[in-house]
Amino acid sequence: MSALSGIPRQSDHQWFNPSTWHLRTRLILVSMALLVAICGAVGVVSYASMDLFLTKQLDQQLVQASHGRPPAGDPNGRPDPLDARGQSIGTLNARIVGGQVSSAGFLSSDATRTDLSLNDAAVLLALPHDGRPVDRTLSNGGYRLVATTTPYGDVIITGLPLASKEDTEASLVWTMVFVSLGGLVLIGLAGTVLIRRTMRPLEQLSDVATKVSKLPLDAGEVALAVRVPASAAHPGTEVGSVGHALNLMLDNVSNALEARQQSETKVRQFVADASHELRTPLTAIRGYTELLRMTETFTEDGRKSLARVQSQSERMTTLVEDLLLLARLDEGKAPVFTDVDLTQLVVETVSDEKVMAPEHVWQLKLPDEPLTVRGDTTQLHQVLANLLSNARKHTEAGTTVVTGVMRSADGSAVVTVTDNGPGIPREFQGRIFSRFARADAARSGSEGTSGLGLSIVESIVQAHGGTVEVTSRPGRTEFAVRLPAVRTALA
Numbered sequence: 272m273s274a275l276s277g278i279p280r281q282s283d284h285q286w287f288n289p290s291t292w293h294l295r296t297r298l299i300l301v302s303m304a305l306l307v308a309i310c311g312a313v314g315v316v317s318y319a320s321m322d323l324f325l326t327k328q329l330d331q332q333l334v335q336a337s338h339g340r341p342p343a344g345d346p347n348g349r350p351d352p353l354d355a356r357g358q359s360i361g362t363l364n365a366r367i368v369g370g371q372v373s374s375a376g377f378l379s380s381d382a383t384r385t386d387l388s389l390n391d392a393a394v395l396l397a398l399p400h401d402g403r404p405v406d407r408t409l410s411n412g413g414y415r416l417v418a419t420t421t422p423y424g425d426v427i428i429t430g431l432p433l434a435s436k437e438d439t440e441a442s443l444v445w446t447m448v449f450v451s452l453g454g455l456v457l458i459g460l461a462g463t464v465l466i467r468r469t470m471r472p473l474e475q476l477s478d479v480a481t482k483v484s485k486l487p488l489d490a491g492e493v494a495l496a497v498r499v500p501a502s503a504a505h506p507g508t509e510v511g512s513v514g515h516a517l518n519l520m521l522d523n524v525s526n527a528l529e530a531r532q533q534s535e536t537k538v539r540q541f542v543a544d545a546s547h548e549l550r551t552p553l554t555a556i557r558g559y560t561e562l563l564r565m566t567e568t569f570t571e572d573g574r575k576s577l578a579r580v581q582s583q584s585e586r587m588t589t590l591v592e593d594l595l596l597l598a599r600l601d602e603g604k605a606p607v608f609t610d611v612d613l614t615q616l617v618v619e620t621v622s623d624e625k626v627m628a629p630e631h632v633w634q635l636k637l638p639d640e641p642l643t644v645r646g647d648t649t650q651l652h653q654v655l656a657n658l659l660s661n662a663r664k665h666t667e668a669g670t671t672v673v674t675g676v677m678r679s680a681d682g683s684a685v686v687t688v689t690d691n692g693p694g695i696p697r698e699f700q701g702r703i704f705s706r707f708a709r710a711d712a713a714r715s716g717s718e719g720t721s722g723l724g725l726s727i728v729e730s731i732v733q734a735h736g737g738t739v740e741v742t743s744r745p746g747r748t749e750f751a752v753r754l755p756a757v758r759t760a761l762a
Contacts, residue, residue, distance in 0.1 A: 298466050298470075299459065299462060299463055299466060302458075302459075302462050302466075303455065303459055303462075306454075306455055306458055307455065310447075310451040310454070310455070313447075314444075314447045314448075314451065317443065317447065318440065318443065318444065318447075321439070321440060321443050322436075322440060325436045325439060325440065326415075326436070329404075329415050329431055329433075329436055330404050330415070332359075332431055333404055333415055333417050333429060333430075333431050334417070336359070336362055336364075336429050336431065359378070359431070360378060360379070361377060361378060361379075361411070361431070361432040361434075362377070362378045362429070362430065362431060363375070363376070363377050363378075363387075363409070363411075363414060363416070363428070363429065363430035363431075363432075364376070364378075364427070364428065364429055364430075365387070365395050365427075365428040366425055366426070366427055366428075367395065367396065367418075367425060367426040367428065368425040368426075370396070372387070372392045372395060372396065373425075375387045375391075375392065375395065375428070377411055385411075387409075387410070388409075388410045390409075390410065391409045391410050394407050394408075394409060395416075395418075395428050398416060398418040398428060399418065400418045400419070400420055400426055401418075402417060402418070402419045403417065404416065404417045405417075406433065407430075409430075411432065412432060412433065412434055413432070413433035413434070413437065414430040414431065414432055414433060415430060415431050415432075415433055415436075416428060416429070416430040417429055417430075471503075472502065472503035472508075472510045472511065472514060473503075473510050475499060475500055475502075475503040475514070476499055476503060476510070476513060476514050476517060479497055479498065479499050479517065479521075480517070482497045483495070483497055483521065488524075488528065495521060495524060495525040495528055497521070498518050498521060499514040499515075499517050499518050499521075500514075504517075504518050535601075539598050539601050539602065540598075542594050542595075542597075542598045543594075543595060543598035543599070545594075546591045546592075546594045546595035546598065547595065549587075549591045550588070550591060550592075550595075553584055553587055553588045553591060554588075556580070556584045557581065557584050557585065557588070560577060560580055560581045560584065561581075563577060564577060564581075590723070593723040593724070593727055594723070596653075596727060597706070597723065597726065597727060597730060600727075600730040600731065600734060601730075605734070606646060606647035606650055606731075606734055606735060607647050608645045608646060608647065609645070609646070609647070609648060610643050610644075610645060611643065611644050611645070611646045611647075611648050611651055612641050612642075612643055613641075613642045613643065613644050613651070613676055613684055613686065613754075614637050614638065614641045614642050614676050615641065616648070616651060616652060616655065617635070617637070617655060617674055617676050617686065618635065618637070619652075620652060620655040620656055620659060620674075621633055621635060621655075621659065621674050623656070624656070624659040624660065624663060627663070628663045630668035630669065631662075631663060631666070631668065631669070631670055631671075631672055632669065632670065632671040632672065633672055633674075634671060634672070634673045634674070635673075635674055635675075636673060636674070636675035636676070636677075637675075637676050638676060638677055638678065642676055642677075642678055642684050644684045644754045644755075644756075645755070646735050646754065647731075647735070650731045650734070650735075651731070651735070653727065653728075653731065654727075654728050654731050654732060654752060655674075655686070655688075657724040657725065657727060657728050658688040658728060658750050658752070659672065659674065659688060660724065661688075661724055661725060661750075662688055662690045662692070662748075665692065666690050666692035666693070667692070670690050670691060670692050671690065671691050672688065672689070672690045673687075673688075673689045673690070674686070674687070674688050674689075675687040675689070678756075679753070681756065682756030683737075683753050683754060683755055683756045684753070684754045684755075684756070685751060685752070685753050685754075686751070686752045686754075687749055687750065687751045687752075688749070688750045689747065689748065689749040689750075690747075690748055691746055691747060692746075692748060693745060693746075694743045694744050694745040694746065694747070694748050695741070695743040695748055697743075700741060700743060703725055703741060704725050704726055704728070704729040704739070704741075705726060706722065706723060706726040707722040707723065707726075728750075728752075732752055732754070735754055735755070736754075736755045737752060737753050737754040737755060738752075738753050739751065739752045739753070740753075
């Protein structure tokens with residue numbers, strides 16, 4: 272199991288990191304949304320303030336226009352309001368006498384009077400006479416109007432156009448829109464650059480974690496040299512603190528991996544040395560046992576004891592050879608590859624096993640044409656022998672064992688060993704290829720085994736670039752070995 276299994280993995284290393292890219296995008300969008308909200312709020316407040324200011328200014332002008340005095344010498348004593356001094360272009364003045372508009376009009380650009388329409392007159396008659404300015408829409412556009420009662424008893428209405436105020440406010444709105452858009456664009460570009468620079472250390476952390484997550488840390492010698500750059504591992508910032516902590520963790524893991532590798536090397540060397548040293552005394556034990564059998568006379572119990580010594584020494588020799596083989600495989604010693612006729616190898620191995628266990632039913636399922644693979648003949652023979660021996664030792668007499676050879680759709684060679692025995696418990700299947708893994712209750716009729724046979728099978732198959740799998744249920748257990756296809760040169 273990987274020492275850094277908690278570090279998230281990513282399938283592909285792209286020019287950008289998806290997680291930081293999404294985070295950067297979210298930050299930019301949030302910043303832009305916040306800026307839009309601020310600009311909107313500033314715009315609303317500015318517009319309201321400007322509207323209030325212009326309205327107040329217009330009301331002051333309206334008061335001044337309504338208090339203007341006409342020239343002296345009017346024969347009726349009731350002067351025409353439009354004749355008052357200081358009237359600006361567009362000013363509206365009207366007099367209401369007895370509920371009727373007696374004189375009214377707009378002051379046009381050439382200082383002449385423009386008469387009101389009937390609708391304009393109706394609007395003026397409906398105005399309140401309290402002297403408070405109100406907005407109304409007339410034929411000439413929007414107007415700010417005020418109606419006051421004079422000492423004569425009639426009503427004087429004065430109005431100023433709203434066009435100037437509306438033009439000013441429209442100019443303000445467009446100015447704020449363009450300025451805000453320009454500011455948003457500039458701030459967005461500057462913010463993008465700033466956020467990218469700020470997020471760069473986080474991307475470096477993610478890159479380091481991605482590289483480490485792809486390293487094979489579960490076994491063998493591992494060079495964990497990757498680290499977060501010093502620029503992204505400064506404890507003075509939040510991201511720098513994370514980078515610094517990640518470097519400390521990687522240092523700790525690297526030390527642990529080195530210690531594990533040294534320990535594995537020592538154990539492997541010890542096993543290899545011990546196995547090699549044990550071969551000599553075991554050979555001597557077997558030799559002296561044979562010598563005693565041929566030269567000495569024993570009682571029945573003595574012969575049984577001597578046979579027991581011989582069988583256990585042979586079993587111990589097999590165990591030592593298995594340990595020595597595993598040690599060599601762990602060292603990474605490559606198999607001696609040659610062209611191997613897998614079909615013929617299966618036939619020979621099954622024939623040998625049939626002689627050893629005639630009480631089982633041995634069957635073959637072979638292709639019409641020989642199937643050739645690249646591999647080490649001796650090691651592949653041991654794979655088949657271990658699988659067949661495993662089926663023989665863990666099933667009752669009369670069990671049918673079927674060995675099949677076929678070529679899969681991708682061209683690889685597949686060897687299957689299937690029996691109709693009691694099956695393997697589900698909880699044991701996940702660790703069946705582990706070394707010294709044994710489950711006495713896994714199958715009935717189990718003989719004493721070392722628990723190394725299937726581990727050797729897996730190691731040899733992996734050394735050949737293949738895989739081995741097991742599927743089991745009561746009444747059917749199948750081991751499937753898949754070896755790479757032979758690559759033939761094109762003619």
